[in-house]
Amino acid sequence: MAINLDEIVAIDVHTHVHKSVRGDQHRTAGAEDMGEYFGIGKMPEYSLPELAEYYRERKMAAVAFGVDSVSQTGEEPVPTNEEVAELAAEHSDVIIPFGSIDPARGAAGVRAARRLVTEYGVKGFKFHPNTQAFFPNDRMAYPLYEVIAEHNLVALFHTGQTGVGAGQRAGGGIRLKYSNPMHVDDVAVDFPDMKIILAHPSFPWQDEALSVATHKPQVYIDLSGWSPKYFPPQLVQYANSLLKNKVLFGSDFPVITPERWMKDFDGIAIKDEVRPKILKENAVKLFGLDGSGA
Template sequence: MSGEAVGVPMDVAALEAIDVHTHVHASVLDEPGGDGDGFAAMADYFKAGQVTRFTIPMMADYYRQRRMAAVVFTVDTMHVSGREQKPSNEEIAEQAALHADVLIPFASIDPHRGAAGARAARRLIERYGVRGFKFHPTSQAFYPNDRMAYPLYEVIAEHGLTALFHTGQTGAGAGTPGGGGLRLKYSNPMHVDDVAADFPDLQIILAHPSFPWQDEALAVALHKPKVHIDLSGWSPKYFPPLLVQYANTLLKDKVLFGSDFPMITPERWLADFGKLEIRDEVRPKILKENAARLLGL
């Protein structure tokens, strides 16, 4: 599975894992490289060393060499940052379509865009084939249960797609003065519980071990049938014991492998995951089977 594979469909059986949480930090129109102080601060937070910003073709080659698929996205923070996201949702979707053997495009729309955002979501789904949407409540400065976001959720639910919510602590702004002005309060997973109740058909992923609200995330995933948890953003050696216990038992069909690439690489994550006491029959569910079912692959 090395080399370019334009137009080749995904062979799920040939994949060793599906990474449901990766970030695209560079446009194909850019030169790969650094991304200012914020990017460097985040790399320092993750103890990732020198991190390269990856374009979609670079990510496709990276994951193809590892016999993995990846969900790819960026984050639209227009309301807070005043900048349009780069690369755009359209670029990510178009480029991912050229590498559909390994890449699954998600989009990101700032809920503050209102009705225009809902229209954009519909266009991205119907014209560009995006498979889900990424929300980052802390970076986008909104509570997930804020009614302004509900038109977006309605479009996503109507098309049977997935909404992925950042939860808990974040590397964004970490270690900078005032945390870059970002507020952690928005990312308590209990706010997503309201969304799951109000949109019972919406597929939801709670991203990351939700420190300091891990118990809340487990409770929401147990209580709401279509709420899942991805394990990205942390090395598995730091997972709370209760998260490991539930992943092994009551939530074995609802927990997903995610890395948070490029800040955490699949190699680093999988090496530490291999040391966890995960049951043999549960391990393939977390690494691939649960995601394949959720995303309809």
């Protein structure tokens, strides 16, 4: 079932699935620290069907994914990419599935990515340079980008500081240097037709993210992971003007709920004619949901 664009009020391009429906598998590592960082206590965990129902009740659609950081954690992602994609197909009225492949998987990861696209129908891939410990312009990752570009899909990169490891001894071993959006600028040059999303207000590199998105036609910015009331002034300025067609609603659910995000979004100085673009219209065009092609 396709997403009914007339029925939904928004498309959240950044949500996380942390729990499997297969047994009692779930990812708890870092949940307490992440919850403390975002001021919500222990972070709640949702399976894909639970996430779908949550968004269906709110008349929203959502991009959903896990994160594969096996090279750093030694653990396979929970749920698997295949589970996310299979269940998303059952909830295709509200869910757009993304995969996540740790670039360190090498050729095996590239084969897995191609299979996720051709057999499971994922619409893009999430990269988290901090937890995967790689620079986005590392040639190690380029074979993955080639798969994404070949199929005209979307690559979404975490940028800026992360709540993962925040406040822990040595930041939990997480190195922030990997998530400067300027490293994605190289990727945008080398893959000029691959659509890219820079996730989050990119603290402390907000200006760099705005520069890349303004300069490179295929680069977008999502507004996830922050309450809008904390958005830096230059982000609001660009969202209202030069980037009004390339800024996307994202919550980072479940650490921030769409209700909280939208309540705070109502309170910032976004032009009336720009609001529907950010909440839905820009994502519709990016993903080709209007029939224009993904």
